[in-house]
Amino acid sequence: MDERSPDALVNKEDIGSALPVSIPSAPSGIGPALAELLKHPLWAITRLESGGPILPSLRLLTGGAVCFVAYGAAAGFFQGGAQVGLAAMKAPLIVLASLLLCAPSFFVFGSLAGADLSGRQVAGLLSAFGGMLGVLLLGLLPIAWLFSFSTSSLIFATWLHVLAWAIALWFGWRFFTLAFPRAPARNVAFLWTVLFTVVSFQMATILRPVLYRAPGTPVVETGKLFFLEHLGSLKSPEPPKK
Amino acid sequence: MGQLLVVMTCGAAFYGAVLGFWRAPIQALYAAMKLPLVMVVTSCLTMVFNWMLATLMGTRMTLGQVTALTFLALATASLVLASLAPVALIFTLSAPEPSTDARTAHNLLYLFHTLFIAGAGLAGTARVKGPLDRICRDPARSRKIHYAWILTFAFVGGEVAWALRPFVGSVFFPVVFLRGDAFHGNMYEFIFSDILPHLLRWN
Numbered sequence: 001m002d003e004r005s006p007d008a009l010v011n012k013e014d015i016g017s018a019l020p021v022s023i024p025s026a027p028s029g030i031g032p033a034l035a036e037l038l039k040h041p042l043w044a045i046t047r048l049e050s051g052g053p054i055l056p057s058l059r060l061l062t063g064g065a066v067c068f069v070a071y072g073a074a075a076g077f078f079q080g081g082a083q084v085g086l087a088a089m090k091a092p093l094i095v096l097a098s099l100l101l102c103a104p105s106f107f108v109f110g111s112l113a114g115a116d117l118s119g120r121q122v123a124g125l126l127s128a129f130g131g132m133l134g135v136l137l138l139g140l141l142p143i144a145w146l147f148s149f150s151t152s153s154l155i156f157a158t159w160l161h162v163l164a165w166a167i168a169l170w171f172g173w174r175f176f177t178l179a180f181p182r183a184p185a186r187n188v189a190f191l192w193t194v195l196f197t198v199v200s201f202q203m204a205t206i207l208r209p210v211l212y213r214a215p216g217t218p219v220v221e222t223g224k225l226f227f228l229e230h231l232g233s234l235k236s237p238e239p240p241k242k
Numbered sequence: 243m244g245q246l247l248v249v250m251t252c253g254a255a256f257y258g259a260v261l262g263f264w265r266a267p268i269q270a271l272y273a274a275m276k277l278p279l280v281m282v283v284t285s286c287l288t289m290v291f292n293w294m295l296a297t298l299m300g301t302r303m304t305l306g307q308v309t310a311l312t313f314l315a316l317a318t319a320s321l322v323l324a325s326l327a328p329v330a331l332i333f334t335l336s337a338p339e340p341s342t343d344a345r346t347a348h349n350l351l352y353l354f355h356t357l358f359i360a361g362a363g364l365a366g367t368a369r370v371k372g373p374l375d376r377i378c379r380d381p382a383r384s385r386k387i388h389y390a391w392i393l394t395f396a397f398v399g400g401e402v403a404w405a406l407r408p409f410v411g412s413v414f415f416p417v418v419f420l421r422g423d424a425f426h427g428n429m430y431e432f433i434f435s436d437i438l439p440h441l442l443r444w445n
Contacts, residue, residue: 101329101332102329104325104326105322105328108321108324109322112322112368206332224335224336224337224339226333226336226337226347
C-alpha cells in the first residue's frame with residue numbers, strides 16, 4: 001500500500017522528499033479517493049499536514065462507511081433474510097462509534113508522543129483511517145460473503161470476520177506509521193490501534209446480534225456483556241441455520 | 243504550576259466520575275472528588291522523597307523543579323485518563339448491573355481501570371523524562387532517577403488510592419465516601435489475593 005518503507009522515513013521532511021514535487025489535488029469522487037488512498041496513502045496525509053481542506057478526508061470516511069455497509073450485508077448472509085439489512089446497518093455503526101469514542105485518546109496520545117496535531121488533522125487522519133479500513137474490508141468482501149453464505153457454524157463465521165477485521169486493522173496501523181514515522185509516535189499509534197480494536201469488539205457486542213438473530217429476539221439484545229464473555233458464549237450449541 | 247494543578251484536578255475528576263458510575267451515581271460523585279485527591283496527595287507525599295532520591299543519585303535539583311516535574315507527570319496522567327474516559331464509559335455501561343452475582347464484572351472493571359490508570363501513570367512519567375535528561379545531563383543517571391520515580395509513584399499512588407477507596411465500589415458493601423478500614427491492607431495485596439484468583443478461578 002505504501003510507496004516507500006516506513007522505516008526509511010525519518011521525519012516529516014523525509015516524507016516530503018518521498019513525494020512528487022507537486023501532489024495532485026484531491027479526487028472529487030468517493031471511488032477515486034479510495035483508490036488514491038490505497039495507491040498513495042501519503043498524499044492524503046501530506047494534504048492534511050500542509051493545511052489542505054478536510055473535505056477529501058471526510059469523503060474517504062463516507063466511502064469507508066459505504067464499504068462497511070456492503071461488508072455488513074455480506075456478513076449478514078450467514079443467516080440471510082432481514083439479517084442482511086440489519087448487519088449492513090450495524091457494521092458502519094460499530095466502526096464509526098468506535099472512531100468517535102477513541103478520537104480524544106488519539107489526540108492526547110499523539111500529542112504526548114510528540115506529534116503536532118490539530119483537531120482538524122485528528123479528524124482528517126481518523127477519517128482516512130476509517131476509509132482505509134473500509135476499502136480493505138471491501139477487498140475481503142467476496143471471501144467473507146462466500147464463507148458467510150456457505151458455513152453453518154456461527155463460531156467459524158465469527159472468527160472469520162475477526163480475522164478479516166484484524167487484517168484491515170493491520171493495514172490501518174501501517175497507514176498510521178506513514179503519518180507518524182518516528183519511534184515514539186509510531187509506537188503510540190500501535191497502542192491506540194489496539195485500544196480501537198478492543199473498543200470495536202465491545203461496540204459489536206453492544207450492537208449484537210450481528211450475524212445471527214434467533215426468531216423472536218430483538219434487533220439489539222438488551223443484556224449487558226463484555227466482548228470476551230460474548231466470544232466465549234459462542235461455544236454454546238450452534239443455532240439452527242436458515 | 244497552577245495550570246498543571248487545574249488540568250490534574252479536572253482530568254482526574256472526569257475519569258473518576260466514570261470510575262464510580264458503575265456502582266451508583268453517588269459513587270461517581272465520590273470518585274470524581276477522590277481521584278483528584280489521590281493525585282494531589284500522591285504529589286505531596288512523593289515530592290520530598292523524589293527530590294532526595296535525585297540528590298542522592300548525584301543530580302542537583304531544586305525542590306521547585308521536582309515539584310514542577312511531579313505536577314507535570316500527574317497532570318499528563320490525568321489528561322490521558324480524561325481522553326480514555328469515553329472508552330472506559332462504554333465498558334462501564336456494558337457491564338452487568340451491580341449485585342452480589344456481579345463479582346466477576348466488578349473484578350474485570352477493577353482490573354481494567356487499574357490497567358488504564360497504570361498506563362496513564364507511565365505516560366505521565368514518560369513526559370518528564372525529557373526535562374529530567376536536560377537537568378541531569380547524564381542519560382544513565384537520568385534513567386535511574388526516572389525508574390526510581392516510577393516506582394515511588396506506583397507504590398505511593400497505589401496506597402493512597404487504597405486508603406481513599408472505594409472507587410469502583412464493591413458489590414458486597416454499601417456506597418460510602420471512605421471505608422472504616424481505610425488503612426487495612428493495600429491495593430497490590432487485594433489484586434493478587436482477591437481480584438486475580440477470582441478471575442482465574444484459583445479459589
